Amino acid sequence: MERIPVLRMGPLLLVTIQVDMHDKLALQLQDDITQRIADFGSTGVLIDISSLEVVDSFIGRMLANIAAMSRVLGAEAVVVGMQPAVAITLVELGMSLPGVRTALSVEAGMELLIGAVSRAAHGSEDERSQT
Amino acid sequence: MNQLAEIISRNEDRIRMQWIDGMAQGVQRPDLMSKAELDEQCRTILAAIIAGVRSGGWIEVAGVGWDAAREIFQSISASRARQGFSPVEVATYVLSLKKPLFSAIRGTLKGNQDEMFDTIWAATELLDRLALVTTEAYMATREELIVRQQQELMELSTPVVKLWDGILALPIIGTLDSARTQMVMENLLQTVVDTNSKFAIIDITGVPTVDTLVAQHLLKTITAARLMGAECIISGVRPQIAQTIVHLGINLEDVVTKAKLSDAFALALDRSGRTVTRTHTAPAKANQLSTLLEKREE
Numbered sequence: 001m002e003r004i005p006v007l008r009m010g011p012l013l014l015v016t017i018q019v020d021m022h023d024k025l026a027l028q029l030q031d032d033i034t035q036r037i038a039d040f041g042s043t044g045v046l047i048d049i050s051s052l053e054v055v056d057s058f059i060g061r062m063l064a065n066i067a068a069m070s071r072v073l074g075a076e077a078v079v080v081g082m083q084p085a086v087a088i089t090l091v092e093l094g095m096s097l098p099g100v101r102t103a104l105s106v107e108a109g110m111e112l113l114i115g116a117v118s119r120a121a122h123g124s125e126d127e128r129s130q131t
Numbered sequence: 132m133n134q135l136a137e138i139i140s141r142n143e144d145r146i147r148m149q150w151i152d153g154m155a156q157g158v159q160r161p162d163l164m165s166k167a168e169l170d171e172q173c174r175t176i177l178a179a180i181i182a183g184v185r186s187g188g189w190i191e192v193a194g195v196g197w198d199a200a201r202e203i204f205q206s207i208s209a210s211r212a213r214q215g216f217s218p219v220e221v222a223t224y225v226l227s228l229k230k231p232l233f234s235a236i237r238g239t240l241k242g243n244q245d246e247m248f249d250t251i252w253a254a255t256e257l258l259d260r261l262a263l264v265t266t267e268a269y270m271a272t273r274e275e276l277i278v279r280q281q282q283e284l285m286e287l288s289t290p291v292v293k294l295w296d297g298i299l300a301l302p303i304i305g306t307l308d309s310a311r312t313q314m315v316m317e318n319l320l321q322t323v324v325d326t327n328s329k330f331a332i333i334d335i336t337g338v339p340t341v342d343t344l345v346a347q348h349l350l351k352t353i354t355a356a357r358l359m360g361a362e363c364i365i366s367g368v369r370p371q372i373a374q375t376i377v378h379l380g381i382n383l384e385d386v387v388t389k390a391k392l393s394d395a396f397a398l399a400l401d402r403s404g405r406t407v408t409r410t411h412t413a414p415a416k417a418n419q420l421s422t423l424l425e426k427r428e429e
Binding site for chain 2: 079080081082083084086087090091092097100102103104105108109
């Protein structure tokens with residue numbers, strides 16, 4: 001069965017969507033990502049959708065869901081490289097994905113995640129030192 | 132009705148002379164068209180009318196036989212519309228052919244009342260129809276002109292400027308409607324991708340009024356940019372516009388707004404970790420400053 005690979009890079013997960021998403025694939029991806037976060041204890045997820053050219057409301061909602069689920073599991077999710085046409089479509093569909101972090105490129109997204117991860121690490125150290 | 136064609140072709144020169152003379156009193160525009168040019172144009176028109184009348188009914192101006200004549204009229208009217216003739220002038224140009232044509236018919240069919248009346252009726256109906264064709268073509272040309280200008284205006288009015296590495300500015304001039312917003316949005320998002328810019332400043336100094344619809348369009352653009360990972364700052368909010376926005380209850384809380392483009396630019400520089408410093412004071416200014424200081428000390 002077709003599957004979108006979820007790669008592990010240290011504390012982060014890297015997902016690159018390079019095929020047209022259909023609903024089953026999206027649900028499978030959701031399962032995979034949540035499973036991996038739990039397995040590896042990842043603190044960040046980077047989803048690259050620069051090759052994604054067609055979206056519908058389901059895929060939009062799925063992106064929002066993955067971000068929300070990651071947060072529940074203790075990982076930050078960043079969606080990077082959204083195409084202008086995709087962004088316009090999502091806005092016209094009324095989906096502004098308020099809880100989702102975004103970045104222009106994989107590089108910028110990585111920076112954002114590493115920043116968030118290190119902040120989280122420092123934060124926990126601070127907490128430890130306080131107690 | 133071949134008799135009509137016969138009359139026109141036999142009296143062609145005289146009709147043309149009278150036609151041009153008649154126009155000289157009313158609608159001729161020597162500033163827009165020379166006499167020789169007009170003469171040549173009248174000649175082609177008369178020839179086309181003769182061909183049209185000969186080929187078929189005088190009544191079927193929409194028919195195949197009149198294709199050539201119709202084309203000539205349309206092209207003449209189109210060129211006149213572009214030259215700046217008024218619609219009255221263009222219609223009168225065709226209708227002023229009536230007088231010389233009628234006098235030629237009267238001259239030929241003097242004895243026969245019935246036939247003369249029939250022929251005149253045919254001629255007047257024919258010219259009326261041709262005048263309508265001309266007016267229609269005139270309108271079509273003007274319409275085309277308006278559409279093209281609209282498009283040009285649209286393209287002109289949505290430039291995306293790169294202010295700094297990673298900082299874009301989009302000065303909007305004029306009212307934002309749905310079609311323009313669509314264009315502005317596409318333009319901005321594409322440039323964001325092309326230049327890999329993290330910040331986009333939308334300057335609305337040139338937008339005369341902001342109502343709920345315009346605000347909604349702006350918010351859509353900003354949301355789309357955010358989805359792609361770029362941050363938008365609105366600048367150029369005039370005091371009246373700020374008042375209107377609050378009175379209308381438009382929620383711009385999630386959007387950073389600034390009064391001036393320079394403030395927005397400073398913010399964008401700051402957020403991207405840059406700062407502007409003065410490396411040296413300008414010589415003239417420095418002198419002024421020192422004299423000022425001296426004065427104060429005194």
